[in-house]
Amino acid sequence: MVENLAQVALLLDPGDTVAIARRLIPAGTRLRLDGREVVVRQEIPPGHKLALRSVAVGEAVFRYGQRIGQASQPIDAGDWVHSHNLDVGEIDRCTGWHVVPPLPVEPTASTFLGFRRADGQVGTRNLIIIIATVNCAASVVARIAAHFTPERLAEFPNVDGVVAVTHSSGCSVAPDSLSLLYLRRALKNLAHNPNIGAALYVGLGCEVNAVEGCMPSFSPEEMGRLAGPGLVIQEAGGFRRTVQAGIAAVERILPEVNRSIREPVPLSGLKIALQCGGSDSWSGVTANPLMGRVADRVVREGGTVVLAETSEIFGAERLLLERVASDKAGARLVERLTWWLDYARRNGFSIDNNPTPGNKAGGLTTIYEKSLGAVAKGGTTPLVEVYEYAEKIAAPGLVFMDTPGNDPVSVTGQLAGGCNLILFSTGRGSVYGSGLAPCIKVASNSALVQRMAEDMDFDAGRVLAGESWEDAENALFERVIGVASGQRTASENDAPRVHEFVPWQPEPFL
Incomplete structure (x- = not known):
């Protein structure tokens, strides 16, 4: 029996040399493509690549209509294409860019229910945070936050929680290091x-990262956002007395924070962190492009979407550099990519080390293949600005923040930059969540939703089942508006998130 290719595999571009298996394809399966027959030579797992024609050693392999690497072994039509016969080759990159005009903002009358702040920003949650400047204060901070149970906060209905912000650094780092700079910037912002x-x-x-080095600067109208001048354990009299002083400080500020109420605000108040983690081959086919469509829609409303994970755009940077809104943005992105190549060389690793074992089990092989899917989260609008790690984000539109590919580290930088909501795609299954912003988990395939139903918020696999992209986009967009207005996400319904704020530490401890 000969089956049509489209029944068992997905061809993403007419020029591709591979198709993506919709389900397990047994060896010996005969497939019809454009009047010719392809016999599957090895079993192809779901989401993995099936060769549609022969490829010689060193010849490029194409997916999405883009080069994802080169054949490291001869590939015949019908072969399983993966790590055994495909590698990235030389890591090359774009060094030029093309400036395009920013797209006009075309806001609709749509709104969400948010918390207006004195600086003009809008919150999707109303939180009190207790920040440890050093790991040595982590237990004190956690104890202070733990005191404020839902029962104790019941009389403050407009306060969404008291959250401990802890990390594993703050001392034993060089005073002039990037690690200390990024940590202080993240905690301050x-x-x-x-x-x-x-x-x-x-x-x-007694730490390097003392309280006074982290305190933010607020305008007189915003000074109420600080619950006191900060606490120092050695000056406050030790663990128990500092906990008591912290509880008292939060109790004093609670009535003021509770005065903030949700009110209708324009969608330009959205500042969304775009993330992917535990990706599989379907992430770049369903979830990420769907998030990109929503990102374009938010930008048209005057909002901000923040792409990140610099180590996961190599091989796809051209898709961003072809649409920068200024020479400054183009030069900054090239500079950051150059820094990462040098960083990799200095530390003895390759950018192609990025795909994880889970990524590869899900069908991804090279960093180029992973990057082409990951960049789809940014949609199609011009890139207006490039920010360093944890810098405050001011520009509306599509912007980029320089971060590692590690999800908690990357999101930490975006949250410090001011993101008030996280759109997070996953194909293998991630349980990441943040206590600082709601995280909408978008599954790339319906099987994942069935397997991890309590951790997923949206099923992007619906487009593989035949739902139109327009309907899926509308459904995800409505989910974003609902969550921004107070609907809880799957990760918010779990235990308090206290260990997923992870500032980037690119240098070793002393």
């Missing part, structure tokens, strides 16, 4: 995130 109603900083007293 986090208090400016519009989801934060008030912040309290807690340090030990």
Whole structure:
């Protein structure tokens, strides 16, 4: 029996040399494509690549109509194409760019229910955060936050929670290091995130990253967002007394934070962190392009979407550099890509080390293949600005933040930049969530939703089942508006998130 290729595999572009298996394809399966027959030579797992024609060693392999690497072994039509016969070859990159005009903002009358802040930003949540400036203060901070149970917060219905912000650094780092710069910037700018109603900083007293080095600067109208001048454990009298002082500081600020109420605000108040983690071969086919369509829609409304994970755009950077809104943005992105290649060389690893074992089990082979799917999250609008890690994001539109590909580290930078909501695609299954912004988990395939139903918020696999892209886009967009207005996500219904704020530490501890 000969089956049509489209019944068992997905051809993404007419020029592709591979198709993506919709289901397990047994060896010996005979497939019809354009009047010719392809016999499957090895079993093809779901989401993996099936060769449609022969490819010689060193010849390019195409997916999405783009080069994803080269044959490292001879590939025959019908072969399973993966790590055993495909590699990235030399890591090359774009160094030029093309400036295009920014697209006009065309806001509709749509709104969401958010918390207006004095600086003009809008929160999707109203939180009080207790920030440890050093790991040595982590237990004190956690104890302070734990005191404010849902029962104790019941009389403050407009406060969404008291959250501990802890990390594993703050001391034993060089005073002039990137690690300390990124840590301080992340902790300082986090208090400016519009989801934060008030912040309290807690340090030990002898650390490199002292409280005074982290305190943010607020305008007189915003000074109420600091719950005091900060606490130092060694000066406050130790663990128990600092916990008591922290609880008292939060109790004093709670009535003020509770005065903020949700009100209708324009969609330009959205500042969305775009993320993918635990990706599979379907992530770049369903979830990421769907998120890209929503991202374009948010930009048209005057909002902001933040693409990140610099190590996951190699091989796809051209798709961004072809549409920068200024020479500054193009030069900044090229500069960051150059830094990452040098960083990889100095530390003895390859950018192609990025695809994880799980990514590869899900059908991804090279960094080029992973990047081409990942960049789809950014949609099609011009790239207007490039930010360093944890910098405050001011420009509306599609922007890029330089971060590693590690999800918690990357999201931490975006949250410090001011993102008030996270759109996070996954194909293998990720349980990442943040206590600082709602995280909408978008599954790339319906099997994942069935397997991890309690952790997923949206099934992008519906487009593989025949639903139109327009209907799926509308459904995800409505989910974004609902969550921004207060609907809880799957990760918010779980235990408090206290270990997923992870500032980037590119240098070793002393």
